[in-house]
Amino acid sequence: MKKGAFLCSFLFAVFPLSAAPTVTLKGSDTMVILNQRWAERYMAERADVVVQVTGGGSGTGIAALLAGSTDICASSRPMKEKERAALEAKTGRPPVEISVAKDGIAVYLNEANPVHELTLEQVARIYRRKVSNWREVGGADQKIILYSRENNSGTYEFFKEHVLKKKDFTPYAQCLPGTASVANAVARDKRGIGYGGAAYAKGIRFCPIQPGDGSPGIPPDEKHILDGSYPVSRNLYFYLRGPAEGPLKDFIDFVLSPEGQAIVSKVGYYPVRPGNKK
Amino acid sequence: MNRPPILEQLIEWGIRVSAGMAIAGLILIFVFIGKEALPLFTSPEARQEASLSKLFVAQVPEEGEPPGHMWQPVSELPKYSLWPLIIGTLKVTLVALVFAFPLALGAALFTSEFAPPWLREIVKPVIELLAGIPSVVLGFLALIVMATTIQDLFHLDYRLNTVNAGIALGLAVIPIVFTVAEDALTAVPQAYRQGAIALGATPWQTARRVVLPAAFPGIFAAGILGFGRAIGETMIVLMASGNQAIPSWNLGYGFRSLSATVASELGEVVRGSPHYHVLFFIGVLLFIFTFLINLLGQVWVGRLNRKLTGKK
Numbered sequence: 001m002k003k004g005a006f007l008c009s010f011l012f013a014v015f016p017l018s019a020a021p022t023v024t025l026k027g028s029d030t031m032v033i034l035n036q037r038w039a040e041r042y043m044a045e046r047a048d049v050v051v052q053v054t055g056g057g058s059g060t061g062i063a064a065l066l067a068g069s070t071d072i073c074a075s076s077r078p079m080k081e082k083e084r085a086a087l088e089a090k091t092g093r094p095p096v097e098i099s100v101a102k103d104g105i106a107v108y109l110n111e112a113n114p115v116h117e118l119t120l121e122q123v124a125r126i127y128r129r130k131v132s133n134w135r136e137v138g139g140a141d142q143k144i145i146l147y148s149r150e151n152n153s154g155t156y157e158f159f160k161e162h163v164l165k166k167k168d169f170t171p172y173a174q175c176l177p178g179t180a181s182v183a184n185a186v187a188r189d190k191r192g193i194g195y196g197g198a199a200y201a202k203g204i205r206f207c208p209i210q211p212g213d214g215s216p217g218i219p220p221d222e223k224h225i226l227d228g229s230y231p232v233s234r235n236l237y238f239y240l241r242g243p244a245e246g247p248l249k250d251f252i253d254f255v256l257s258p259e260g261q262a263i264v265s266k267v268g269y270y271p272v273r274p275g276n277k278k
Numbered sequence: 279m280n281r282p283p284i285l286e287q288l289i290e291w292g293i294r295v296s297a298g299m300a301i302a303g304l305i306l307i308f309v310f311i312g313k314e315a316l317p318l319f320t321s322p323e324a325r326q327e328a329s330l331s332k333l334f335v336a337q338v339p340e341e342g343e344p345p346g347h348m349w350q351p352v353s354e355l356p357k358y359s360l361w362p363l364i365i366g367t368l369k370v371t372l373v374a375l376v377f378a379f380p381l382a383l384g385a386a387l388f389t390s391e392f393a394p395p396w397l398r399e400i401v402k403p404v405i406e407l408l409a410g411i412p413s414v415v416l417g418f419l420a421l422i423v424m425a426t427t428i429q430d431l432f433h434l435d436y437r438l439n440t441v442n443a444g445i446a447l448g449l450a451v452i453p454i455v456f457t458v459a460e461d462a463l464t465a466v467p468q469a470y471r472q473g474a475i476a477l478g479a480t481p482w483q484t485a486r487r488v489v490l491p492a493a494f495p496g497i498f499a500a501g502i503l504g505f506g507r508a509i510g511e512t513m514i515v516l517m518a519s520g521n522q523a524i525p526s527w528n529l530g531y532g533f534r535s536l537s538a539t540v541a542s543e544l545g546e547v548v549r550g551s552p553h554y555h556v557l558f559f560i561g562v563l564l565f566i567f568t569f570l571i572n573l574l575g576q577v578w579v580g581r582l583n584r585k586l587t588g589k590k
Contacts, residue, residue, distance in 0.1 A: 059546040082548075143435055150521070151352040152546030168339065168353050171362065174438055174520035174532050177542070188426065189437055 021247040022050045027061020027074035028154055029178050030197050031236055034101065034267045035074055041263060042254050049247045058154035065239055066090060071248055073239040076103070076154035087241065096240040100255050102270040104220035104233040105159055106206040108147075108186040108194040115139040117208040117217030120231055124163050126193060129170035134191065146173035147185045147194035155179065158234050159195050198225070198268065225270050236269065308565060314558035327552040328358045333559070335359075349523035349534065351543065351553045358556045360563075362523040366440075366533030370515060371508040373444025373529065374451050379501055381448075382455035386500075390463035391485040402460065409453035417517030420446035425518065434530035438520030441529050446514045455504040458575075462496020462582060463489060495585070499578035506571035510564060512537040536560050 025035050032055040039051035056064075061073035062083050079087075079095065087095045107123055109115060115138055118126075125131045126144055135141045148169055149156040160166060176182050179196035186192040187203030198206060198220040208217025209231055224230035244252050254260050261271035317324040318333075336345040337357050347359040385405055389398045420442055428434070428442045466489050474484040490497070512535075520532025521542070540557050547554045 057546060063546075145436060150542050151350075152543060157352075166354055168348075168350050171348060171350070171523045172531075174436065174522050175534075175542075176521070185437065 020048055020050050022052060023072065023248055023251050024052045024054075024070045025072045025074060026054045026056060026064045026070040027072075028058045028076040028236070029055045030058075030076040030103065030153075030155055031074045031101075034236070034264065034269060037263045037267055038251075038255055038260060041259070042251055045254075046250075049251070051251060057152050058157075059152050062239065065095070065241060068241070071240070072252075075237045075239055076234065077158050078235070078237065079239060091241050093242050096243060098238045098240070098252060098256075099235040099272050100238050101236040101261075101264045102225055102233060102272055103236055104198040104225040104230050104270075105155060105162075105195055106198040106220040106232075107209070108183055108192075108196065108204045109207045110186055110190045110192055111203060111205055112190050113139060115207070117210045119210045119212040120163060121212065123207075123209070124165065124167075127159075127164060127169055127173065128167055129172055142191045144193060145189055145191045146170065147182045147189075147192055148173035148175050149179070149182065149196070150175045150177055155196055159232070162232055162234075163195075222265075222270050235272070308562075311558055311561045311565060315555055315562045317555045318552075318559055321555075324552045324555050327356055328556050333358055333360045333556070347525040349539070351547075351556070356553065358552070359525075360536075360560070362525040363534055363536045363539055363560070365525050365527060366519070366523070367509060367535040367537070369440050369527055369529070369533055370444050370447055370519065370535060371505060373440055374447035374508045375501065375504060377445050378448035378451040378504060379455055382452045382500070382504070383459055383497065385452075386456050386459035386463055387485060387490075390460055391489060392481065405456050406453055408449065409457075411449075413450055413511060413513040414517070416446045416449055417514040420514065420518035432530070436520060436522075436530060436532050438518060438532050439530050440519070440533055443515050443518040443533070444529075446518050447508050447511055450511055450514060451504040451508050454507050455500045458500035458503055458579070459493075459497045462493040462500065462579075465496065465583070466492045493582070495578050495582040499575040499582070502571055502575035502578065506568045506575065509571070510537055510568050512541050516541055536564055540564075 025039065032053065035053045039053050043049065043051055058073075058075040058077050061070065061075055062079060064070040065073035066083070066087055079097065084095060107118065113134070115134060118137060122131065122137050126137070127146060127148070129146075131137060132144055133141065134144055149159075156169075160169065174185070176185055182194040182196050183202065183204055186194040193207075194204075206220050208219040210217040211231075218224050218230050220230050220232070225233045238252065238255070240248070240252075256273065258273075261273050264271045318328060318330060319325075336347055337359060338345045339348055339350075339357065340355070347361040348357040349359055349362050350357045382405075385401070389401050393401060421438070424446065425437045425439075425442050428445070429437050429439065432441060434441070470488050470492060471484055474488045475481075479487070515533075515535040516538040519535060519538060521534045521538060522532040523534040523539075524531060526533075540560050543553070544557050547557060
């Protein structure tokens with residue numbers, strides 16, 4: 001008898017028979033920390049719902065949404081026409097796009113680098129290796145060491161489109177997985193330059209972008225990203241297969257609520273709903 | 279005629295079936311990978327973007343630029359030159375072998391010829407334990423700990439360079455080379471050594487002039503197997519190479535290996551696109567490389583064993 005009870009409790013411990021509704025959230029590496037914070041806070045408030053968060057890149061999330069293996073796809077880039085069409089062909093309705101936060105892509109320089117601002121044009125020339133020495137952009141006489149992201153990342157695509165104007169990166173740029181690795185690499189390398197979300201800042205500084213008309217450079221801070229004057233900013237999205245219902249809708253409402261948007265500011269991104277600042 | 283009992287027959291068949299399944303599995307893997315790479319030869323759409331010639335001939339990146347070998351699959355004008363990847367893979371494999379082979383061979387000579395038995399019992403398992411270190415740990419070590427030291431030591435431009443990745447890869451290769459070389463040296467008949475000593479040779483002369491030449495085929499095989507292991511290794515090069523797809527033999531630069539390219543790009547690639555087929559073609563290339571290399575190594579080991587046991 002006792003044995004049976006023990007066995008039962010053991011089985012329940014290993015395989016919890018919770019019928020808790022689950023929301024799965026997969027995609028952008030840029031957004032992983034933010035997604036996890038949202039999930040933690042949401043689950044703390046509603047013990048009956050489980051939110052599972054995984055990263056893997058925006059493209060991976062969209063592929064998972066297409067395959068039906070995730071409820072929400074987090075993406076740091078807008079969906080491409082091809083992807084939209086593929087989803088619509090599969091589900092019979094257009095995907096739902098929700099902008100959940102804003103982010104600026106900062107250009108990272110090492111703290112010891114004397115260059116204090118660059119124009120967008122200069123950044124593009126550096127990443128296409130038309131300029132390969134810091135001297136040419138007002139720095140020391142040193143080779144420029146380029147750090148970039150792997151070609152499957154949303155950040156890579158965004159940067160390529162908005163800074164390089166769809167031209168190719170030079171193959172001499174070292175591709176690292178994740179914004180954190182790029183930030184770390186630049187922090188360890190005096191001659192390095194990198195790019196990524198404006199939320200990471202350890203041992204690096206964000207290079208202000210000069211509009212090129214002689215006025216001072218614009219740093220990627222909240223004010224300039226929200227008013228759109230910082231030239232490289234983007235929306236962070238959730239994509240769904242169709243209109244949200246039940247626990248899914250509840251979670252998204254939470255994300256867009258003042259409480260959810262306060263988490264955005266805490267993580268280092270910018271709320272999409274102004275007036276939600278703490 | 280007394281037939282073997284039914285149980286014997288069952289067991290015998292069971293063994294046959296499992297062996298057959300393993301071989302069938304291997305063949306099927308090759309068939310499936312090959313099937314996904316086939317459109318590069320058969321489908322006009324795929325060939326337009328990535329025919330076999332495009333994978334090996336220099337291309338013009340854009341108007342007014344000199345032609346070069348580019349691996350830029352995500353581009354307005356996708357370019358799939360495999361040279362940068364092949365050069366990168368060979369480059370790091372050679373560095374790994376130059377680093378690992380002398381160390382592993384020296385260790386094998388020491389344990390088989392010079393070490394007292396009690397020490398051999400310690401050294402051998404410890405080196406073989408190296409094989410049990412997950413490659414992700416070695417990759418992490420190279421990325422975080424070794425990279426800066428090596429950059430400062432050799433005054434290299436890049437923190438993540440070929441020397442760094444090659445040494446980490448060498449650590450993964452050492453146990454294989456060591457194990458095979460050690461077996462080959464131990465397999466040399468004792469009579470050879472006794473004969474040499476009787477003629478007045480010192481232990482070092484014996485090892486150098488008698489044992490090493492006798493075990494040469496096995497040692498050669500050890501090198502070949504190490505080469506095969508290094509070519510297919512993924513995690514270490516993915517983490518410690520910087521992934522620059524440049525067709526350069528310069529050891530101070532990074533590189534992008536064939537295996538790391540498949541690992542980092544296959545997760546995102548659009549199914550059925552030319553890029554997808556090219557990645558599978560890379561898989562086929564790697565499969566053929568390692569298969570041939572291992573085959574060669576095995577043949578050499580077999581020869582050595584026959585030679586030393588005196589069988590035809």
